[in-house]
Amino acid sequence: MEAAIVCAVLALGVLFAWLLPRWRLRRVLARPLTAAQLGIIERNVDQYRGMPPDLRAQLQRLVKQFLHQKTFVGCAGLEVTEEMRVTIAAQACLLLLNRPSRVYPGLHAVLVYPGAFLVPRLEHDAAGVVTETRQDLLGESWGDGRVVLSWEHVRRAGLAAEGTHNVVLHEFAHQLDSESGSNNGAPFLGSPERYRSWSETLSRDFALLRRDAYWGQRDVLDPYGATNPAEFFAVATESFFEQPHELAARHPDLYAEFQAYYRVDPRDWFPAPAPEPEHYGMVYGQWR
16 A cells, blocks of 8 residues: 555656646746847847748747746856847747747757857867867857857847858757757758758758859858858858848759748848849950
8 A cells, every 4th residue: 555655656746747847838938028028039130020920929939938948158257138048049949930849959058158259179180190279169059958159249140230140040050950860961851852852952052152162252151151061051041041032042942942941931021132233344254
């Protein structure tokens, strides 16, 4: 009899431990974001301003869950503010809209530095000599459940004068990439057919970017994407959400693959750019 009681108590304890987080999450999701939090998203997430109401509601729900489940840690003396938390959460959750995905289940903590930060690196040369160096970074996605970000560069995202680099989109694209088991530029896609199409398109455009980077030619994709397939996926994710019209015009097949994966079309959130004026003169040895 005593053994049965002990087993019942243990079972109730396990059930309570399983139900309590779900109950807490439901309470969090039932409460709306505050006016101050909505104002932060409105100011710091350009994509949000052009979204229809249903996507805005989705993003707000994802942000609430992100803020509830993830821990923010200030580094190098930085005090994490509500603006930092909400801005990072909203930009990261852009990647989850319309997708039946949990909110970065492998992520536990976001480390935020005031600016670029130094990390140790071991470099191996052709002779096998190992040299310890320090690299200056704006962000990094780790496999142990952490993302590291420079707040100075997070807040620059979307500002015309600062270009279109978005360190949050970049590092959280790496988080999605790792859900397939490795960071190789091929996130979980769900079917062999999707992987074949994805591989053909991204391999071709990756090779084109490497060629352009070698010759110093500019493209809508950042040359850093030529580093390896994982960085290509992250860089292309930035362009997809920050420069959708330009990416679709220059890389239509790549845009279609990302549209199918992310299940949104960011072109709907931004006005189409004005057509470029006609130029006359010599261009690569030809008149136009």
